[in-house]
Amino acid sequence: MTHTSDTSNRTFKRLTCGPLPEQLAAELRELSANARNGSLTAEAEKLEVEGPFTGETIGWVGAGTEDDVEQAFARARRAQRSWENVPVSERKAIFLRFHDSVLRNRDLLIDMVQLETGKNRASAFDEVMDVANNARYYAQRVARLLKPKKRRSALPILSKSIQYHQPLGVVGQISPWNYPLTLGISDAVPALIAGNAVVAKPDSATPFTALLVFKLLYEAGLPRELVQLVTGAGRVVGTAIAERCDFLMFTGSTKTGKILGETVGRRLVGYSAELGGKNPLIVSADTDLDYAARGVVDACYSNSGQLCVAIERVYVEDAIYEAFLAAFVDRVKAMTLGAGFGWEVQMGSLASADQLDTVVGYVDDAVAKGATVLAGGKHRPDLGPYFYEPTVLVDVPEDAKLRREEVFGPVVYIERVEDLDRAVELANDTSYGLNASVFAKPSTAHRIAPAIAAGSVSINDGYTASWCAIENPMGGMKESGVSHRHGDDGLLKYTAMQNVTEQRFMSIRGPEALGRKTYANIMTAALRAGKAFKILP
CATH class of the missing domain: 3.40.605.10 (Aldehyde Dehydrogenase; Chain A, domain 1)
Structure with a gap:
């Protein structure tokens, strides 16, 4: 891949995968054996399961039939x-x-x-x-x-x-x-x-x-x-x-x-x-710059960017654009990238060859059409078969595929906006509406968050705040989903909601001896009185 950043002269901290933890290896053997004898899944054609850290087969399960x-x-x-x-x-x-x-x-x-x-x-x-x-x-x-x-x-x-x-x-x-x-x-x-x-x-x-x-x-x-x-x-x-x-x-x-x-x-x-989602994040001029730079890293690169609610586009107010961009890019370049079961790794591998090909394709397309890579933008086979560096793009042209399509990988583009109204307009300019984020003073963020057409909006956080608010239902607007979880x-x-209602004493249509017109007049008066006195049914 060709790009115009200086990342070729930088190296991410390399961390390598050691042997499987003993309990994990034992559990994997047991689950694989159960899969083979059909006690946990259907007996059928074999499906091999690959470990992305190394690209090696770790076991197999059956391919179920109708x-x-x-x-x-x-x-x-x-x-x-x-x-x-x-x-x-x-x-x-x-x-x-x-x-x-x-x-x-x-x-x-x-x-x-x-x-x-x-x-x-x-x-x-x-x-x-x-x-x-x-x-x-x-x-x-x-x-x-x-x-x-x-x-x-x-x-x-x-x-x-x-x-x-x-x-x-x-x-x-x-x-x-x-x-x-x-x-x-x-x-x-x-x-x-x-x-x-x-x-x-x-x-x-x-x-x-x-x-x-x-x-x-x-x-x-x-x-x-x-x-x-x-x-x-x-x-x-x-x-x-x-x-x-x-x-x-x-x-x-x-x-x-x-x-x-x-x-x-x-x-x-x-x-x-x-x-799916093409989730936007807005950075206001009144934000805490250092806090925002760290938070946006988490919002974009957690899970190697492979989550529906990950941030893929960031709109920054003009007054702080240069300062935010510098702070953000520095943090991205300092990330630890690698395989293994230690807690020190900040970003792991992509999940498969298909995911790697997808990410490479989107970045190559953007760069070929004029985008600039400020960090990342490279496959890292030295770390494992599917590793790809966390990537920051600017100057992404309108005809680049990743401007509107979901990458589902560690790639984000940053764009300068003149004010928050323009940021909201761009945030909503998509067929998706899953997740969004605003980094700003709380008063500013709460003012603009309801104007963003997304099923969840996190303030001063990328997505975990709204996800963890488990009492508050969460779902997508537009083409990002139907119904809710949480x-x-x-x-x-x-x-299934079931209505069971007992009628007592007499029919809801009134006494049999009461004329229908008289009954209608009585009920009409009752309905008018109910409205006048704000009486609920």
Whole structure:
């Protein structure tokens, strides 16, 4: 790749991958053996799983078929009929035990996530925190959320109305490779605790993380048949799940999300999807410059930039543009890059050859069309097959593909703006609306944040603040998704609301002896009085 920066004269700190931790190696052998004999996944054609740190095969699982999915749904439906009658208190206890097991097995889970994805250790730890947080949150909330609730009716004395939440049945889950722990189970937690079964397809590149974390859930007391994991190709297993489930939870690309949406839509089945993003970040002139430079690094390069909510474009007010750019680029150039299971690495590998090719293609296209590389911009095969330096671009022309398309890698472009109004205008100039960020004084940030068309906006943080605000539902606007995860919505979406209303004493149409016109006149007067005195039904 050709570029005009001075990074060829700089070197990132190189860190190399040592041998596998002993417990991780033992767990991988056990999970691989279970996959081979079919006790955890379908017996089928072999799918090799690669470790991105080295590019070597770390194990294999079966390639599920449509028949495997059919059988999985049959088993899950049988289990669900019993599970929905298990008291909520018992379900809660299982997930609180699971919470403790996740924290107890923290290092093993982190190791497995790193092995399958190539991410750095801090990014893998984020997944452990998220799973434990979700399990505890929904375990503590489920009794209140599912408790039958009295609701008002048009004639409170004559009617008694109760709202119930019934489980939907079997939820289908299709999860991606970039967060195999978080997205492999955190969406399943509220579905299960609400009384549903789950048939899940983990990504073929990262199946062992899912196998491991569900193993911990089984050990915590979840009935084994209640969750069915079927590994395999999305076009086979994913399609078969979408054609059979009672609700579909999907995380992945907007293109695939639209296809799955059509599939479940034809069946009038509920659907929740977190899709792509081209997430903007605005830096105001009144921000704390040093704090912002550090925060933007985290926002752009956590998980090697391979997350839907990562920041890919930054708009900086003119008054501080040069100072911010210098501080930011210095921090990027100082990042540690490498493989291994130590905590000192700031950014790990990309996940695969396909990801590397995608990132290289986007950067090469931008540079060929006139963009300038201020940091990074290079493949680093000396560190491992799929390493790519964290990259900063400026002067990105309008016809460069990465101006509007999601890179899903460690690449960000910086742009100068004359004021915050222009920054908001540019932030909204996209078909996506998943995540955004504002670094500014709180008063400034709270003024402009609601004007940004994104499902979540973090202030003085890239994305973790809004993600960790677990009581607040989170989802995408525009082509970035439908429905929400987190909050009450994150559980109730897996239920069917049921209205059960008892009519008492007499018909809501009035006494039989009362003339229809007289009854209509009385009810009309009552409705007018209700409005005048602000009486709710």
